[in-house]
Amino acid sequence: MNVQALGIGYRYRRDPVLQEVSFTLASGRFHALLGPNGAGKSTLFGLLTRLLALQQGDLLLGDRSLRHQPAAVMRHMGVVFQQNALDLDLNVMQNLLYHAALHGMSPREARRRCAEELERQRLDAHARTPVRRLNGGHRRRVEIARALLHRPALLLLDEATAGLDLDSRAALNAHVRELCRERGLTVLWATHLIEEVGDGDRVLVLHRGRLLADETGEALCRRHGGTSLTETFHSLTREAVA
Ligand SMILES: Nc1ncnc2c1ncn2[C@@H]1O[C@H](COP(=O)(O)OP(=O)(O)OP(=O)(O)O)[C@@H](O)[C@H]1O
Numbered sequence: 339m340n341v342q343a344l345g346i347g348y349r350y351r352r353d354p355v356l357q358e359v360s361f362t363l364a365s366g367r368f369h370a371l372l373g374p375n376g377a378g379k380s381t382l383f384g385l386l387t388r389l390l391a392l393q394q395g396d397l398l399l400g401d402r403s404l405r406h407q408p409a410a411v412m413r414h415m416g417v418v419f420q421q422n423a424l425d426l427d428l429n430v431m432q433n434l435l436y437h438a439a440l441h442g443m444s445p446r447e448a449r450r451r452c453a454e455e456l457e458r459q460r461l462d463a464h465a466r467t468p469v470r471r472l473n474g475g476h477r478r479r480v481e482i483a484r485a486l487l488h489r490p491a492l493l494l495l496d497e498a499t500a501g502l503d504l505d506s507r508a509a510l511n512a513h514v515r516e517l518c519r520e521r522g523l524t525v526l527w528a529t530h531l532i533e534e535v536g537d538g539d540r541v542l543v544l545h546r547g548r549l550l551a552d553e554t555g556e557a558l559c560r561r562h563g564g565t566s567l568t569e570t571f572h573s574l575t576r577e578a579v580a
Pocket residue numbers: 350351355373374375376377378379380381382530
């Protein structure tokens with residue numbers, strides 16, 4: 339399902355935090371939303387997930403509008419927020435079952451989907467483990483399993499690797515790419531870490547509330563004559579400040 343952001347703008351008080359942000363996410367592809375701290379990534383996530391009310395613009399999922407058919411859009415969206423939001427005292431299965439109930443699944447359907455999702459995320463051995471006893475990488479995978487329980491077409495992840503060590507970060511990033519390839523999920527992965535972006539990924543560069551680029555890492559480097567994405571990103575954001 340294609341996703342289109344159309345002219346999204348937002349201000350908390352007087353100063354605009356997002357201005358005319360428009361982009362398209364291609365069905366079944368991994369997209370990186372790259373921006374330094376304070377660029378507006380979390381604000382954009384807040385708007386896409388309805389934590390914040392849209393002030394300007396809209397998001398279309400297929401032909402459904404977030405502004406006019408919010409429930410229909412949310413049904414096709416899974417979200418992993420920056421802050422870990424699992425109940426540490428419940429075990430993995432209990433966390434998932436609770437969430438499945440919120441989606442209105444019958445107990446039988448919920449158990450089936452939770453078991454299926456845990457197996458797909460290679461977490462089935464941890465079903466009865468209290469979340470408190472899981473490492474950070476596994477906790478994130480439980481959150482991804484939870485976000486996918488209702489089989490969304492679009493998965494949004496906001497700084498999903500925050501607080502993880504280098505190896506766990508790389509493993510989680512690879513895991514989400516695999517989900518994207520295998521299930522045709524459309525993914526928007528927000529990060530300030532350039533090393534989490536691959537040359538072939540579509541990269542949306544957000545800086546001070548404006549989208550500076552929306553193309554593959556390779557194309558971005560070629561267009562700006564940079565030898566690496568890191569160099570290109572830094573020269574792009576420097577130019578925008580000058
Ligand atoms: N509740 C708020 N009230 C006022 N200003 C805010 C609020 N939340 C964020 N901001 C401001 O909006 C701008 C964008 O912040 P946002 O958190 O969206 O950026 P970010 O790219 O997600 O950064 P980070 O990676 O640090 O989370 C920043 O200047 C921030 O100070």
